[in-house]
Amino acid sequence: xxxxxxxxxxxxxxxxxxxxxxISMIAMPILMCGxxxxxxxxxxKRDISDRHxxxxxxxxxLFDAIVEASNERNxxxxxxxxxxxxxxxxxxxVMPRFVIERIAPTADDPERVKLNLSNRVxxxxxxxxxxxxxxxxxxxxxxxxxxxxxxxxSPTSDDFQRWVGFPINNRIKELRFAKAGLxxxxxxxxxxxxxxxxxxLVSVDKEGNITKATETNELANIFIPxxxxxxxxxxxxxxxxPLVHSVLEEKMQxxxxxxxxxxxxxxxxxxxxxxxxxxxxxxxxxxLFGAYFxxxxxxxxxxxxxxxxxxxxxxxxxxxLMFGSVFVAIGAxxxxxxxxxxxxxxxxxVVAMPLFCWIFVVREPTAPxxxxxxxxxxxxxxxxxxRQAVPPGVPLWQPVVGIVLVLLxxxxxxxAAGRIFRVGILMQGKGANFAQMLRWVIRG
Amino acid sequence: MNxxxxxxxxxxxxxHIAVNNLSLSVPEGxxxxxxxxxxxxxxxxxxxxxxxxxxxxxxxxxxxxGEESLTAANDxxxxxxxxxxxYKKMKVWDLLRFYAELxxxxxxxxxxxxxxxxxxxxxxANRKIETLSKGMAQKVQFISSVIAxxxxxxxxxxxxxxDPVNTDVLREEVLALRQRGATVIFSTHDMAVAEKMCxxxxxxxxxxxVLDGTLASIQDSYGQDTIRVKVENGGFDxxxxxxxxxxxxxxxxxxxxxxxxxxxxxxxxxxxxxxRVAHFELAKPSLHDIFVRIAGPEADTAATxxxxxxxxHA
Numbered sequence: 001x002x003x004x005x006x007x008x009x010x011x012x013x014x015x016x017x018x019x020x021x022x023i024s025m026i027a028m029p030i031l032m033c034g035x036x037x038x039x040x041x042x043x044x045k046r047d048i049s050d051r052h053x054x055x056x057x058x059x060x061x062l063f064d065a066i067v068e069a070s071n072e073r074n075x076x077x078x079x080x081x082x083x084x085x086x087x088x089x090x091x092x093x094v095m096p097r098f099v100i101e102r103i104a105p106t107a108d109d110p111e112r113v114k115l116n117l118s119n120r121v122x123x124x125x126x127x128x129x130x131x132x133x134x135x136x137x138x139x140x141x142x143x144x145x146x147x148x149x150x151x152x153x154s155p156t157s158d159d160f161q162r163w164v165g166f167p168i169n170n171r172i173k174e175l176r177f178a179k180a181g182l183x184x185x186x187x188x189x190x191x192x193x194x195x196x197x198x199x200x201l202v203s204v205d206k207e208g209n210i211t212k213a214t215e216t217n218e219l220a221n222i223f224i225p226x227x228x229x230x231x232x233x234x235x236x237x238x239x240x241x242p243l244v245h246s247v248l249e250e251k252m253q254x255x256x257x258x259x260x261x262x263x264x265x266x267x268x269x270x271x272x273x274x275x276x277x278x279x280x281x282x283x284x285x286x287x288l289f290g291a292y293f294x295x296x297x298x299x300x301x302x303x304x305x306x307x308x309x310x311x312x313x314x315x316x317x318x319x320x321l322m323f324g325s326v327f328v329a330i331g332a333x334x335x336x337x338x339x340x341x342x343x344x345x346x347x348x349x350v351v352a353m354p355l356f357c358w359i360f361v362v363r364e365p366t367a368p369x370x371x372x373x374x375x376x377x378x379x380x381x382x383x384x385x386x387r388q389a390v391p392p393g394v395p396l397w398q399p400v401v402g403i404v405l406v407l408l409x410x411x412x413x414x415x416a417a418g419r420i421f422r423v424g425i426l427m428q429g430k431g432a433n434f435a436q437m438l439r440w441v442i443r444g
Numbered sequence: 445m446n447x448x449x450x451x452x453x454x455x456x457x458x459x460h461i462a463v464n465n466l467s468l469s470v471p472e473g474x475x476x477x478x479x480x481x482x483x484x485x486x487x488x489x490x491x492x493x494x495x496x497x498x499x500x501x502x503x504x505x506x507x508x509x510g511e512e513s514l515t516a517a518n519d520x521x522x523x524x525x526x527x528x529x530x531y532k533k534m535k536v537w538d539l540l541r542f543y544a545e546l547x548x549x550x551x552x553x554x555x556x557x558x559x560x561x562x563x564x565x566x567x568x569a570n571r572k573i574e575t576l577s578k579g580m581a582q583k584v585q586f587i588s589s590v591i592a593x594x595x596x597x598x599x600x601x602x603x604x605x606x607d608p609v610n611t612d613v614l615r616e617e618v619l620a621l622r623q624r625g626a627t628v629i630f631s632t633h634d635m636a637v638a639e640k641m642c643x644x645x646x647x648x649x650x651x652x653x654v655l656d657g658t659l660a661s662i663q664d665s666y667g668q669d670t671i672r673v674k675v676e677n678g679g680f681d682x683x684x685x686x687x688x689x690x691x692x693x694x695x696x697x698x699x700x701x702x703x704x705x706x707x708x709x710x711x712x713x714x715x716x717x718x719x720r721v722a723h724f725e726l727a728k729p730s731l732h733d734i735f736v737r738i739a740g741p742e743a744d745t746a747a748t749x750x751x752x753x754x755x756x757h758a
Contacts, residue, residue, distance in 0.1 A: 006545045014533065253532070254525040258588065260496055260516045261523045262546040426496060 003263045004271040011275025015242035016282065024241070025283065028234045048083075048096045051127040053160055054117055056103045058134040062171050063102055069167035070098045081163075098160060103129070114151065121153050128152035128160060132168070137175050200391065216391070220303040225362055225389035227291065228305070229354060229382045232316055235283045236351055239276045239320060240327050244340050246272065247331025247425070256425040265422040273324045273414070280320045284313060305389050311399060312385055318403065319381035322410040323351055325417035332424030334431040343431075354382035365390040375402055377409035416441045445510070447472040447596055447627045448493055453504030455488055455497055462488040464651040466504070470629060470644070472595075475622055477642030478631035479731070481739045485651045486631045487526070490598055493629065494523055509595060519548045522594035526601045529585050532574040536565065536584055539573060540591060547592030559587040563613065579610040586614060590621065597621055599630035603637055615641065635732040645731065647738065654738050663728035670733065671700045671708065674723035675715060685714045690742070692733070697723070699733070 015021055030037065057063040074097045076082025083095035106113070110131075117129040131149045140146055148168060150161045177187050199213040250256040259268055288309065295304050326347050334340045354361075354373075361370045365387045374383035374394075380402040387394050423440045424432060432440075448470035455463040463485045470476050478486045491497045492506055495516045499505075505512060509520055531539055537556060544552035560566045563583045573581060582602070590597055602618070603611050618641065621628050632638050638645055639659055647655035655662050673682070674697050682691055682698060687706030692699040702711065708726055715721050729737070736742070 003546055003548070006542065010542050013538075014531070018533070249531065253528040253530065255529050255531060257491070257494070257496060257525045258523055258529050258543070259546070261494055261521055262517055262519065262543075262548075264515050264517045426491075 004267045004274065007259075007263065007268055007271025008274035008278065011243075011246060011272050012278045014246060015239070015275065015279045018242065021238070021242060021279075024238050025286070028238055029287070044094075046094065046096075048093055050097045050099045051160055052099045052101060052125065053164075054101045054103050054120070054126050054129040055132065056105055056113065056117075056129070057132045058105045059132055059137055060105075061137060061175060062132055062168055063100075065171035066164065066167045067100050069170075070100050073098065073163070095159070098163070101126070118151065121151070127154070130164065137172055137179075139176070217300075217303065220300065221390060222362055224303060224305055225386040226358065228308070228312060228385050228389055229358055231284070231287055231291075232312070232319060232382050232385065233352065233355065235280045235287070235316060236319055236323055237348075238283060239280045239324065240344070240348075242279070243272065243276050243324055243327050244331040244344065245337075247328055247421075248334070248337065248340060251332060251425050251427075252336070260425075265425070266418045269325070269328055269418055269421045270414070272328060273321055276324045277317050277320050280316060281313065284316055288312075308385070308388055311388060314403065315381035315385055315406070318406045318410055322377070322406060322413050323347065325410070325413040329417035329420040329424070329437065332421040333437050335428075336431075339431045350378050354379045354386075358383070358386055361386050362390055365394070366392075371398065374398070375405060377406045380406050445472050446470060446507075447509060448629070449505075449507040450489075450492070451505045453492060453499035453506060455485075455492060455499055461651050463492065463499075463648070466648075466653055468646060468653070468656065470627060472627050473622060473625055474627055474643045475618065475641055476627070476629045476644045476646060477638040478629065478646050478648070479633070479635065479638055479655075479735060480631075480648040484739075485648045487600060489648060490600055490629070490631060494521065494598060519592055520595045522547075522589035522592065522597045524585055524589040524597075524599045524602055526604070529588070530573045530581060533572060535570050535572055536560070536576070537569040540584065540587055543588040544591045547594075549592050552591075555591050556587075559591060563587060563617070579606055582606060582610065583613070586617065590617075590626075593624075593626075595626055597626055597628045599628065601632060602630055603632055603634055611637075635730065635735055639731045647735065649739050655734070659731065662731075662734065666729045666734060667704070668726055668728055669702050669704065670727045670729045671702060671711060672723065672725040672727055673698055673700060673715060673721065675719040676722050682715065682718070685711060685718075687711060699730075701729070701733070 055063055055066060073082050077084045077086060077091075078094060083093055083097060084091050085094045086092075103113075103117070114129075114131065117126065120126045121128065129151050131151070133148070136146060136148060150164070152161070174184065177184060198216050198218065200216050202213045203211055205211050250259065263271070292304055292306075295301060327344070330340060330343045330347065334343050357373060360367075361373060361383055364370050370383070370387060373379055374387050375398070384394070384399050384402045388399060419441045420432075420437050424437075446469045448468065450466055450468040453463060453466050454461065466485075466489065468489075478489065480486050488497060492499060493508060495506065495508065495513065495518075509518070534542070537560075540556045540559070541552050544555050549555055556569075557566075560569055563586075565580065565583060565587075568576065568580060573584065576584065582605075586599075586602065589599065597618075599618070602614055606614065615637070618628055618630070642659070644657060645655060645659055645662060646653065675682075682688055682700055685700075687703045688700050688711070689703050690701040692701075700711075702708070712721070712724055715724070
């Protein structure tokens, strides 16, 4: 036991003290959250030069309303659908202004008019143009679809296209109500939209008072489970490399023979695995504290899943033991780094399996398929954590059964890995293939 | 008492017989030298003594330190593998401390300090292994194998690639181990070292034991069939003299292997007829010569010849 701890301590220090470890500790979250970080940084770097848009209004009734709405937008803050943002007391333009140009309808060939405007867009004079046909105000009978044509050379940059629908439709509605002889105010009141608030459940506090339900935050409900899953995936990943490295080094440098003269192979392997669990828990503590302070700083402290930390750590430790034993076996069976990389690939796909189906599990946490998926041992640590993090959570028996199944799988993995390790670690020359490893496991 | 006893052990890897029906006894307190060409089974034998390998099922028994344990882990055995065996990224002190702790030594700090001072490595305690020269790394490796004061020390090629100064240092340490009562088994390619240091010599060739005993007893079995001679004559060629079977030319000295029952006086007379004899010595064959007789090209030729003879008889 004492010797196992000696090995674990060395393993831990060897992993934590390397530059590679520190680099991957910093790089992994960047890699995982790169999209979010880049989005935040790039947000400020938008092109806010004016967007010149030409409008040919054959109805003669809509253009003024669009210009009026555009002028209003060009003055307002972003929270009122405008273009300015106030940060630290400074008001700053963050979206482009829309500058609308009137093109008077003529008797010319309409296609010729469109071609001229298209050429102006190509020359960079205009950003886009809109053609409003004369019949848009009167709705057509039946289901036939009516639309207003928006032409641009940048279809992915759709700010104007999305925005202009509102002033046009508002004005068209007004015109149609007026034509039908309805009072605008009455109609507005009669058709007022009711929004549906997304709330949690009501409960009773310690004094017996009924507490009000709070509004749920859909983003938090998706990002927190996702974050926990990614964190677990990341930690398993970071720990894997030093573990395989150290086994390979011991094998190639003939250190294994010296070690086996002092400690039985199974204890040696367990020492290494305990070392890796230590590394993983260190990472978990660092990341969880980091996440907690980041969330608190952003004012979302209530969303930090502190009640799940114990479960998370337990599942993480088991996952590290389960996958770690497979990594150790691979390290012992292969003969160099190159071989280890290709041998690790299939294992990494199994580790990453939950990443393929997590969206389904978050949306349908109580569906029978989600329950089954979260009870398949290699997926349990990540998927069960996700299901626990999404309201309403899971009945207690599920994580308990999950832990028991993972524990059994871990025991099988560790046992099999022990047999592969014992033979593989002393083998020199060519690495073993899968069939050979299986033979070692069965024969013992 | 014998500290290692091997009886009829065979070890095969797939089709290849690495060690064939080997029996060997190593008395306590002895220095036992293992010699043999590369790939002849030395390391496999050492690993069987370490109990990293077990003999094939149904063959042989191995008793080390009086017991037939199945596990390799034993704090009373120290092991130095050939050349490697050190974590490159670890510092000297941390590494030795780790090995000492792993061998169950409680006063590891004192032990590490003692050995670093003793082998003049104290200034290197905080350097990483990868920065050490080969000689220093070998000394560190030696310390790691003896730091727990083992009763049995197994050294695989401890002197390979060392300069004369470091060879002397390690040789003295090995002798000091025996002084302390430890038993040392080491393998070597250096016949001079084996001749000078070992109480017993064991030679394995193609998996079979071919020599085992004290140097004197081994030499006796070959008889006094060697003449070392120096003749002051540039173009001197002893071939053609009656009874000379083989000539090994060392430049200033020549070694003649004589056929059995050759009269040395007649040989001397023949030599004197060819030049001025400055040195004439009747000797037993050196270990080097015995090694080459068993494992050299002439052994191959002899083996092929005897096979051909057997074939023609068949």
